[in-house]
Amino acid sequence: MPDQTLxxxxxxxxxxxxxxxxxxxxxxxxxxCLEVCGPNGSGKTTLLRTLCGLIYPEEGRVLWDGENVxxxxxxxxxxxxxxxxxxxxxxxxxxxxxxxxxxxxxxxVAAEELTAALTRVGALPFSxxxxxxxxxxxxxxxxxxxIALLAVPLWxxxxxxxxxxxxxxxLVADLIREQLARGGMVVAxxxxxxxxxxxxxxxxxxxx
Amino acid sequence: xxxxxxxAAQALEPVPAPVARTGxxxxxxxxxxxxxxxxxxxxxDLRLAFRKRSQLVQPLAFFAMVTLLxxxxxxxxxxxxxxxxxxxxxxxxxxxxxxxLEFLFRDDAHDGTLEQYALSGQSLMALMFAxxxxxxxxxxxxxxxxxxxxxxxLGVAPTALPGIVASVAVGSVTLSLIGSIGAALTLGxxxxxxxxxxLTLPLSLPVLIFGARATQLAIHGASYLAPLELLGALAVFxxxxxxLAAAAAVxxxxx
Numbered sequence: 001m002p003d004q005t006l007x008x009x010x011x012x013x014x015x016x017x018x019x020x021x022x023x024x025x026x027x028x029x030x031x032x033c034l035e036v037c038g039p040n041g042s043g044k045t046t047l048l049r050t051l052c053g054l055i056y057p058e059e060g061r062v063l064w065d066g067e068n069v070x071x072x073x074x075x076x077x078x079x080x081x082x083x084x085x086x087x088x089x090x091x092x093x094x095x096x097x098x099x100x101x102x103x104x105x106x107x108x109v110a111a112e113e114l115t116a117a118l119t120r121v122g123a124l125p126f127s128x129x130x131x132x133x134x135x136x137x138x139x140x141x142x143x144x145x146x147i148a149l150l151a152v153p154l155w156x157x158x159x160x161x162x163x164x165x166x167x168x169x170x171l172v173a174d175l176i177r178e179q180l181a182r183g184g185m186v187v188a189x190x191x192x193x194x195x196x197x198x199x200x201x202x203x204x205x206x207x208x
Numbered sequence: 209x210x211x212x213x214x215x216a217a218q219a220l221e222p223v224p225a226p227v228a229r230t231g232x233x234x235x236x237x238x239x240x241x242x243x244x245x246x247x248x249x250x251x252x253d254l255r256l257a258f259r260k261r262s263q264l265v266q267p268l269a270f271f272a273m274v275t276l277l278x279x280x281x282x283x284x285x286x287x288x289x290x291x292x293x294x295x296x297x298x299x300x301x302x303x304x305x306x307x308x309l310e311f312l313f314r315d316d317a318h319d320g321t322l323e324q325y326a327l328s329g330q331s332l333m334a335l336m337f338a339x340x341x342x343x344x345x346x347x348x349x350x351x352x353x354x355x356x357x358x359x360x361x362l363g364v365a366p367t368a369l370p371g372i373v374a375s376v377a378v379g380s381v382t383l384s385l386i387g388s389i390g391a392a393l394t395l396g397x398x399x400x401x402x403x404x405x406x407l408t409l410p411l412s413l414p415v416l417i418f419g420a421r422a423t424q425l426a427i428h429g430a431s432y433l434a435p436l437e438l439l440g441a442l443a444v445f446x447x448x449x450x451x452l453a454a455a456a457a458v459x460x461x462x463x
Binding site: 052053054055056074075076077078079080082084086087088089090091092093097100101102104105106107108 | 238239240244245248249251252255256259260315319320321323324325326327328329330331335459462463
């Protein structure tokens, strides 16, 4: 029996007249990271959304543990964390409240865990401020705390280092390294590439 | 930066090392139940609503204005006003609840919350129901509580008030549910207001008819039980099916 792998077999996707994903194919084992590169409009986000089952591909399959994810989407979703372009935060709630609701919907989470995660990403000093008052980089840190808190095997990150300073980019690299060390998997769409400190990275180039 | 690993040990729920291939994988350590998830979604919406009070007050102010201005514009003759009261109250309530609908999913779609709901592994239907319930608690219920004020200004006798409150409370449940389908279906559309009313108003007509009838019977001191029960039946029907339809519509909008 395969031991937690993500396999993508020959995925094709059209958006209107455009053939966006042209036979994307890869396999990812525990502890491995895939960086999806390509210019703007090459379908990086589309690929991530297809992987997590939001978009139906016209052809091809996404397999989780050797089974088509379509057969049991809720179980697959329970195993993945998706972080899109925009951090999924409510601007009228504080950073901590945001995490409390966002994570709490998926798993029970104690207040100390929230504090620890916020500390980890350096967001504790502004955790009681409304998210509308935070900068784009600060929001992204809060979102990263959320992804780490979900504690799931598969991370799908869309441009995780945008808006982050050098220290923030290193934080992303650290978080990814820890996730890989625990046997997790990461798929990251990045147009500049992940920081070099992340190892065991396979690169997937998408053409425009 | 000095020792990220030691921080990590406390910060991150450690993923159990070799995860056996069972249904309950990694995060199932302490997953939130469907009711926990729905409760949190409800609480989140309520808290957000109280942070954005202007949005909360808008439909209620609309209802109050329409029902209070009507008697000034029609005539001071109480018997005539009393005849018009059911129609005025119900049309105002219907339009007020429609006014609040546009906000039901819009912000959530915009900031990625709906995406996270759809990818939470929880029942999207339960989450949609929680959102609709929050919407009813924030518009339908306050409208029902304001209805006596409107009724009194239209010359209705105080004895009719319980019937009016009950019919608006029950009827607005269905209005919120129908609205949740319409709001979810129009998610991808900019300035969806007109289309949203076009979609939801025809479906809301039974509520308007039975609601106005119940109110009329209550005003005349007759038994309003029959139309109220029909409103109840519509609400039960809606609770059963509307979250299903709304969840499906949300999934389509995310594709």
